[in-house]
Amino acid sequence: MASETSSRSIAESGERAAARSDTSAGTASRTASFQVWRGAGNTGGLQSYSTSVSEGMVVLDAIHQIQAESATDLAVRWNCKAGKCGSCSAEINGVPRLMCMTRLSELDLSEPVTVEPMRAFPLVRDLVTDVSSNFRAKKRIRKFTPRPPDAPDGTWRMQQSDADRVQEFRKCIECFLCQNVCHVLRDHHLHEQFVGPRLLVHAAQLEMHPLDSLDRTGELKENHGIGYCNITKCCTKVCPEHITITDNAIIPLKERVVDKHYDPLRKLVRLMRGNKTGGGKREAARGNDARGGGNAL
Amino acid sequence: MPEYQTHEYDVLVIGARGAGLRAAIEAAHSGASVGLICKSLLGKAHTVMAEGGVAAALANVDDRDNWRVHFADTMRGGQYLNNWRMAELHAKEAPDRVRELEAWGAVFDRTADGKILQRNFGGHKYPRLAHVGDRTGLEMIRTLQDYATYQPIDVHMECTIVSLLKEGNRVTGAVGYDRDRGRFKLFAAKAVVLATGGIGRAFSVTSNSWEYTGDGHALAYNAGAALQDMEFVQFHPTGMVWPPSVRGILVTEGVRGEGGILVNREGRRFMFDDIPENYRNQTADNAEEGWRYTQGDKNARRPPELLTRDHVARAIMKEVREGRGSPHGGVFLDISWIKSKLPNAEEHIRKKLPSMYHQFKQLADIDITKEPMEVGPTTHYVMGGVRVDGDTQMSTVPGLFAAGEVGAGLHGANRLGGNSLSDLLVFGKRAGQYAAEFAGRQSSPRIDQQQADAITNAALEPFNRDTAAENPYQVEHDLQSMMQSLVGIVRREAEIREALDGLKVLRDRARKVSVTGNREYNPGWHTALDLQNLLTVSEIVAHAALERKESRGGHFRDDYPEKDPSYGKFNIVIRKGPGGDMQVTREPIPDLRPDLKQIIEENK
Ligand SMILES: Cc1cc2nc3c(=O)[nH]c(=O)nc-3n(C[C@H](O)[C@H](O)[C@H](O)COP(=O)(O)OP(=O)(O)OC[C@H]3O[C@@H](n4cnc5c(N)ncnc54)[C@H](O)[C@@H]3O)c2cc1C
Ligand code: SF4
Ligand code: SF4
Numbered sequence: 052m053a054s055e056t057s058s059r060s061i062a063e064s065g066e067r068a069a070a071r072s073d074t075s076a077g078t079a080s081r082t083a084s085f086q087v088w089r090g091a092g093n094t095g096g097l098q099s100y101s102t103s104v105s106e107g108m109v110v111l112d113a114i115h116q117i118q119a120e121s122a123t124d125l126a127v128r129w130n131c132k133a134g135k136c137g138s139c140s141a142e143i144n145g146v147p148r149l150m151c152m153t154r155l156s157e158l159d160l161s162e163p164v165t166v167e168p169m170r171a172f173p174l175v176r177d178l179v180t181d182v183s184s185n186f187r188a189k190k191r192i193r194k195f196t197p198r199p200p201d202a203p204d205g206t207w208r209m210q211q212s213d214a215d216r217v218q219e220f221r222k223c224i225e226c227f228l229c230q231n232v233c234h235v236l237r238d239h240h241l242h243e244q245f246v247g248p249r250l251l252v253h254a255a256q257l258e259m260h261p262l263d264s265l266d267r268t269g270e271l272k273e274n275h276g277i278g279y280c281n282i283t284k285c286c287t288k289v290c291p292e293h294i295t296i297t298d299n300a301i302i303p304l305k306e307r308v309v310d311k312h313y314d315p316l317r318k319l320v321r322l323m324r325g326n327k328t329g330g331g332k333r334e335a336a337r338g339n340d341a342r343g344g345g346n347a348l
Numbered sequence: 349m350p351e352y353q354t355h356e357y358d359v360l361v362i363g364a365r366g367a368g369l370r371a372a373i374e375a376a377h378s379g380a381s382v383g384l385i386c387k388s389l390l391g392k393a394h395t396v397m398a399e400g401g402v403a404a405a406l407a408n409v410d411d412r413d414n415w416r417v418h419f420a421d422t423m424r425g426g427q428y429l430n431n432w433r434m435a436e437l438h439a440k441e442a443p444d445r446v447r448e449l450e451a452w453g454a455v456f457d458r459t460a461d462g463k464i465l466q467r468n469f470g471g472h473k474y475p476r477l478a479h480v481g482d483r484t485g486l487e488m489i490r491t492l493q494d495y496a497t498y499q500p501i502d503v504h505m506e507c508t509i510v511s512l513l514k515e516g517n518r519v520t521g522a523v524g525y526d527r528d529r530g531r532f533k534l535f536a537a538k539a540v541v542l543a544t545g546g547i548g549r550a551f552s553v554t555s556n557s558w559e560y561t562g563d564g565h566a567l568a569y570n571a572g573a574a575l576q577d578m579e580f581v582q583f584h585p586t587g588m589v590w591p592p593s594v595r596g597i598l599v600t601e602g603v604r605g606e607g608g609i610l611v612n613r614e615g616r617r618f619m620f621d622d623i624p625e626n627y628r629n630q631t632a633d634n635a636e637e638g639w640r641y642t643q644g645d646k647n648a649r650r651p652p653e654l655l656t657r658d659h660v661a662r663a664i665m666k667e668v669r670e671g672r673g674s675p676h677g678g679v680f681l682d683i684s685w686i687k688s689k690l691p692n693a694e695e696h697i698r699k700k701l702p703s704m705y706h707q708f709k710q711l712a713d714i715d716i717t718k719e720p721m722e723v724g725p726t727t728h729y730v731m732g733g734v735r736v737d738g739d740t741q742m743s744t745v746p747g748l749f750a751a752g753e754v755g756a757g758l759h760g761a762n763r764l765g766g767n768s769l770s771d772l773l774v775f776g777k778r779a780g781q782y783a784a785e786f787a788g789r790q791s792s793p794r795i796d797q798q799q800a801d802a803i804t805n806a807a808l809e810p811f812n813r814d815t816a817a818e819n820p821y822q823v824e825h826d827l828q829s830m831m832q833s834l835v836g837i838v839r840r841e842a843e844i845r846e847a848l849d850g851l852k853v854l855r856d857r858a859r860k861v862s863v864t865g866n867r868e869y870n871p872g873w874h875t876a877l878d879l880q881n882l883l884t885v886s887e888i889v890a891h892a893a894l895e896r897k898e899s900r901g902g903h904f905r906d907d908y909p910e911k912d913p914s915y916g917k918f919n920i921v922i923r924k925g926p927g928g929d930m931q932v933t934r935e936p937i938p939d940l941r942p943d944l945k946q947i948i949e950e951n952k
């Protein structure tokens with residue numbers, strides 16, 4: 052245990068880390084330029100600002116500094132400043148990211164840093180977009196409906212390994228960066244037909260939830276447009292929570308849909324068995340290989 | 349004359365995180381029509397940031413736990429200034445509220461036999477915090493949010509309430525503006541529930557977001573409601589200290605719950621040096637025992653790192669002040685040492701504390717599985733708030749309810765970690781239930797148009813001022829630095845008085861604040877309005893801090909460093925006097941019910 056000697060080594064290692072952090076975070080400040088999108092509705096453009104920065108800062112800090120110094124009405128969303136709330140999504144040098152988790156030290160400051168709103172959503176003002184379509188889309192997915200409790204006291208039992216499966220999806224912070232890059236939404240504007248990757252993660256969470264008892268494959272196919280996804284994986288690449296959206300959520304869902312709605316033999320067997328819960332549900336997830344089974348765009 | 353969008357509800361809930369969502373759900377369950385308002389998007393803000401867990405005596409990990417022990421722990425932590433009725437209800441009802449979350453879809457970490465897993469936390473005798481890694485708040489919020497999505501609740505996102513409306517003594521609704529367009533909204537309501545959270549933005553080093561400007565506290569105060577315990581601000585012992593831009597961001601107590609230890613620059617585990625008398629029996633006296641405790645050994649006592657937050661925060665301050673701090677003015681918090689105890693320690697840490705791992709890696713370039721973190725105290729939580737009836741959560745103003753951080757009573761002088769998330773659920777539900785009941789007995793409210801016009805005209809003033817006047821961000825910044833240095837962790841009479849004078853000056857400056865641009869999503873304007881609330885709550889905190897001439901819980905007076913038993917008999921209550929002045933009174937705490945007294949004795 053941490054006897055006197057080993058806690059001394061903790062202090063030493065702490066000193067080293069602090070010193071390294073000094074260099075990498077950089078206390079020295081210098082001036083950096085930013086090109087920030089300003090405007091509302093359909094009008095607007097990039098505007099230049101410069102402010103003094105140190106490399107330990109994140110992009111959101113720079114935006115706040117600009118706001119305090121020279122653009123008091125610069126609109127930006129944020130809350131936690133620690134990558135936990137998913138409010139501060141933007142496109143930084145063209146890359147969709149969280150402003151609060153993007154350190155300036157990662158960026159080339161010899162060039163102006165561009166900061167723009169998420170382009171797949173209607174602009175409210177400056178860096179703020181209207182993301183309300185995502186909240187509406189959620190309402191269309193049928194809600195969590197648990198099986199009857201396992202124990203007389205009204206509680207359930209589940210193993211950690213079962214929990215792990217959906218906990219990955221439940222990490223989602225609703226930053227909507229994945230919705231922002233999905234070409235079905237961004238380029239083809241099929242918001243009414245396709246719920247998008249975030250909501251498919253939500254659906255996967257429900258479908259693979261150890262306690263849930265509904266079967267949403269029908270609505271996924273008919274109403275939520277899962278077939279529009281052609282597995283480009285752009286959504287997975289931008290997820291700040293590192294949720295493997297395509298491989299772990301969308302593909303298994305597609306497999307289930309195919310399994311339930313295209314494979315007559317299996318359908319028959321299932322009808323005869325007359326259930327979908329428990330092991331059957333999980334087996335279906337592993338089911339036959341039906342990658343890309345949907346109608347690609 | 350300003351134009352309004354008007355809405356009418358039986359119950360209007362202001363605040364849509366843990367407490368507000370739970371209240372809205374309950375009111376909707378009771379059949380009331382419900383409006384739910386929040387400053388940011390649904391599912392963002394504070395509750396989402398909560399990491400460690402939610403406290404409930406489920407006894408899944410240690411079967412010796414029950415509501416009585418939880419009650420006794422909460423009272424001891426609060427140094428007996430708690431509203432004991434609330435502490436009782438909270439301890440009794442928290443387990444049901446947590447199980448209910450599971451029925452609504454929450455997926456907590458599990459025990460080997462498939463039940464909800466619980467972890468150790470400061471001040472809790474047994475492992476009691478149900479959790480999901482270190483993102484419990486997110487799990488809770490998403491569960492409530494998703495559940496509420498299917499309830500008949502009208503949600504107004506990105507809408508800020510600037511004032512409550514009253515008719516005679518009774519609350520009749522509220523006035524707010526939507527952030528995106530800057531249009532005013534009028535809400536008529538038979539009952540109003542405040543669930544607006546805390547006041548952390550009154551200080552410069554804080555774990556709280558821009559939302560925490562004490563709006564609910566100020567709304568209630570201005571509507572004539574009494575506030576109590578406002579001197580008790582919790583400084584969490586472990587916030588990040590480096591790099592400067594992340595100063596204040598929380599490092600969950602879960603790190604210490606999993607075995608993390610605090611070490612000063614000299615390599616000394618200083619928490620062993622000063623263990624308070626009333627915790628001595630429960631605290632390990634050697635490192636080995638402390639480690640065994642964190643690993644679930646029922647015969648071991650907790651390590652001193654898991655003493656209450658007020659104590660740990662002051663111990664850290666002492667190390668720093670006496671020159672034994674870490675290079676950036678904190679101390680070292682180390683979890684990597686457990687590799688000498690566990691074979692797969694690195695993976696274990698990443699699994700148990702994923703967002704801490706991420707946060708340090710990304711923001712500070714520190715790998716917590718290999719090296720220590722630098723941490724120091726950060727403003728975290730306000731124990732004080734709206735004085736309420738313990739059963740119904742109604743304030744001293746009829747029809748006005750409060751739940752969650754904006755309410756007071758449960759935590760007394762110091763909140764135990766994990767007792768906030770359970771507070772939100774237990775008292776959010778109660779507030780929703782009793783607000784709906786109250787609404788059922790009321791006639792439709794009448795909105796006084798002139799009252800509303802006066803409020804909106806005042807709100808628009810910053811647009812009409814000379815642009816060369818004061819900058820809202822600058823005034824806010826100056827207020828925060830002043831409060832941090834004069835009414836922060838360590839307080840003295842002369843400094844508190846200096847702060848009160850300073851607040852007068854800042855109030856004058858705030859009157860001159862001007863903003864540019866138009867009303868659409870204009871953060872400068874929002875800040876100018878929030879500033880009014882910050883000034884009000886800062887003044888309340890300072891007055892309360894001046895009045896309590898002793899040290900207890902979150903309130904430490906350098907000029908009265910000891911606890912004074914005579915101060916243990918009352919709460920400090922502040923309300924707005926008839927002339928608009930702040931009235932400070934001492935209200936006696938009702939005698940403890942004999943059965944509860946006995947529980948406390950038994951658990952000493
Ligand atoms: C980083 C961090 C970690 C924490 N970890 C834990 C933990 O592990 N365990 C624990 O028990 N507690 C923890 N806490 C404390 C706990 O999270 C908070 O006390 C709790 O979430 C407060 O909940 P609430 O519902 O009262 O307020 P909040 O969740 O803050 O919600 C306030 C709501 O009010 C709205 N609002 C505010 N003002 C207005 C206005 N004028 N008009 C309209 N709407 C308004 C906001 O938009 C928001 O919706 C933590 C806190 C922080 C900051
Ligand atoms: S994988 Fe599917 S959901 Fe993800 S970005 Fe590509 S098309 Fe969109
Ligand atoms: S899935 Fe990932 S990218 Fe998409 S909203 Fe959730 S956290 Fe953001």
Ligand code: FES
Nearest residue numbers: 130131132137151
């Ligand atoms: S501010 Fe919360 S994720 Fe960036």
